Amino acid sequence: MVRSTPGLTEGARTTRLPDVIEARGVRHNNLRDLDVDIPLWRVVAVAGVSGSGKSSLAIGTLYAEGMQRFLEGLSTYSRRRLSQSQRPDVDRIDHLPAALALRQRPPVPGLRSTVGTMSEVLNVLRLIMSRLGTHICPNGHPVTPSVSTQGMEITCPVCGAHFTHPGAESFAFNSYGACPACNGTGQRFEVDVDTLVPDEDKSIDDGAVLPWNSGGRRLYRYAAGQLGVRLDVPFRELTAEERDIVFHGPPAEREVTLREGTPRSVTLNVHYLNAVAAVEDAAGRDNAVSRSRVERFLRVQTCSVCHGTRLRPEALRSTLDGRNLAEISALTLDELRGFVERVPGLTPKDLARVANGLVKECLQVLNPLLQLGLGYLQLDRAGSTLSTGERQRLELTSTVRANTTGMLYVLDEPSVGLHPSNIEGLRSTIEMLAANGNSVVMVEHEIDIINAADWVVELGPGAGRDAAGCTRGPELGHRPVPGRPAGRPAHPPAGRRRGDRRRGGRAVQPARCPRLLPGERDDRGGRAVRRGQDRPGA
Ligand SMILES: [Zn+2]
Ligand SMILES: [Zn+2]
DSSP, rough: OOEEEEEEEHOOOOOOOOOOOEEEEEEETTTOSSSEEEESSSSSEEEEESSSSIIIIIIIIIHHHHHHHHOOOOOOOOHHTTTTTTOOOOSSSEEOOOOEESSSSSSOOOOTTTHHHHHHHHHHHHHOOOOOHHHOTTOOOOEEOOOGGGSEEEEOOOTTOOEOOOGGGGGTTTTBBBBTTTSSSSEEEEEEEGGTOOOOTSSTTTTOOOSSSSSSGGGHHHHHHHHOOOSSGGGGGHHHHHHHHHHHHOEEEEEEEOOOOOSSSSEEEEEEEHHHHHHHHTTTTOOHHHHHHHGGGGEEEEEETTTOOOOGGGGGOBBBBBHHHHHHSBBBHHHHHHHHHHHHHHHHGGGGGHHHHHHHHHHHHHHHHHHOOTTBBBTSSBBGOHHHHHHHEEEEEEEEHHEEEEEEEEEEEETTTOOOHHHHHHHHHHHHHHHHTEEEEEEOOOHHHHHHHSSSEESOOOOOOTTTOOTOOTTTTOOSSOOOTTTTTOOOOOSOTTOOOEOOOOOGGGGGGOOOTTTTTOOSSSEEEOOOOOOOTO
């Protein structure tokens, strides 16, 4: 017979829900046995002068440990792999949720990333184009959207031709809609032959052919010698045939004997690549380092087939209010909002429900970006050209959209690069994370953002012994007992005991909280300080 386990009543369960992350004995990097309670389900700012260990606490400890525990839950395979990676040095951390970090320097996105793909605005826009766009029949007649164009196949009302309804992926440059000439990158890379041998007075032995000068590519020189190119005369004296081998010679296998720098000669089998092919080879690799080494030899040109729009010609024939997807993607996000808002007015009444739904979805993705002051960006802006601050804010809006709950989000200076007029937008975005039932810990210098946090953990100045002394602050140094949020048992004060090398971070009630004023720096001694009122319903 199945019986419910006694004692595990609803009431018992809710009263036992933890409300703080208890970190004890944190010694990561320059932190010295820090004890700190981080309130859960709140926005907590970690402040302090540089070198005080803000990142060590937030990123190096809370995030690193939270992420590892999360991954450990996934599989033994992950666990085995992760046990080798760095875990923070701590006595213990209790009640730590699975953690995600929004890095201060998100990685530079790949060639197929744009503001449109990173923000996911393009996903919705492709759907809008598919469902509400005017598509062209095989005989060139524009077919305006109607209820009868919503199926898999469209029949042209003029000539009766049937054609496949272009789906959203037909407008995706990282999928079916990609320009075949540039694979959806909008660019063609060409090796600029003039840059390969800038000094023709040098011989190949002396390094005249620049792409053959680094690492294993040095061997191509010797292979070229085997193929009949003179290596010890100034490059300008080479014959047309020799130059042709250097720049355009076909790949070839050659045995090369090396004497340079070795007492005995070594014979190697070398697969010869001419100077142009050597650059193309390095440029085509996924490795960003090897690509950056040859960047100076490349001429980047806009793809002549798609004119940089990344889309195949068919995808550019469909229009919405007279514009194709490339033209819409060239609008700024501010302009795009106006454009999208006009869409329901342009569609026939019987498609109003579809139009309103799609437009609402689009604005839901678009508005947070505008709130964070990104309205000047265009959807077709390449991700690789964005500043780190722009990338971080794009990442932040994606995170909010994900609608997760129960996570710990660690934000590394979310205000970097933010215009003061968008501080409010950032605050409400961060608050949305907490309102969804997540915990937020952010490293921040911007006083308006710090003051928007529910709590502040301040770490003491200096990277030395007292770096993480959370009770070192001039105001709080004499407080005998740290306050605790109402309704919670007081935690024994951890710091400032004679002969005890541990120092505690703690929470102080609002009345005692010396608010930082705008412009005031957050470089007082370390402590955890309560900000503002309790979240309603918490
Ligand atoms: Zn037709
Ligand atoms: Zn192209």
